[in-house]
Amino acid sequence: MPRITEERLQDRRASIIAAARQVFAEKGYEQSAINDIAQIAGTSDGLIYHYFDGKKGLLVEVIDSVYRNLIEGTESAIAEQTDFRGMLTVLVDRHVHSFADDPDLSRLFIAEIRNFDDHADSAGNRLNHVYSSVFLRVLAKGVEEGKVSGKLDPRLVRDIFFGGIKQLALRHISDGVPLEVASVTRQVVAFLIGGLAATDA
Structure with missing residues (x-):
């Protein structure tokens, strides 16, 4: 498996944070779910948990x-x-x-x-x-x-x-x-x- 570059890693993190910002703003924190964020970021729940400490971490x-x-x-x-x-x-x-x-x-x-x-x-x-x-x-x-x-x-x-x-x-x-x-x-x-x-x- 090819190694993910630091630039690619930062891009992934940035896209997930941007998606989280959108979901939190639209739904509020309590009503938001990791799955909502994953869908907008075009990734999986598991990958989000790999990079961040759950919803609060996001x-x-x-x-x-x-x-x-x-x-x-x-x-x-x-x-x-x-x-x-x-x-x-x-x-x-x-x-x-x-x-x-x-x-x-x-x-x-x-x-x-x-x-x-x-x-x-x-x-x-x-x-x-x-x-x-x-x-x-x-x-x-x-x-x-x-x-x-x-x-x-x-x-x-x-x-x-x-x-x-x-x-x-x-x-x-x-x-x-x-x-x-x-x-x-x-x-x-x-x-x-x-x-x-x-x-x-």
Whole structure:
């Protein structure tokens, strides 16, 4: 039997993860089955178990890929900006897009994954902290430029930002109403710029 190359192995894993992402998003985690994923990936249940530790292991991989792509894309986009407002606008736009572009997957993250007993200690939660730390760095840039008050608790601002967008997204997803990314981004940026402004700026 010919040996499977590393490239072929990675392709197989990627196709299975992509299939799992689709099935989890469409059916929810509890209603999904390995067989559903195998059919979409064009492989067998046994091969999936060969590469992954069952359905939960696949979910971990899906979460990991989503966060890593989001972090990498956001970091890259922010790096192209030179000032606080530009960085903040890009970050808000990408974050809102992450909900608007895939509402089914967003529902999975908001309604199911965070309710898992082991979520707090999971790799996905750690990646979430890495992602949210990007916001803290952008906020620090605002303080450095004198656009943001240094008296504010950055963690409080971070929690308000991510919590607020999550609630907004959940409402739109539940109502079946698409998020208008440009409008939401404009309003959130205006709200933050005004509310965070240093009094002596």
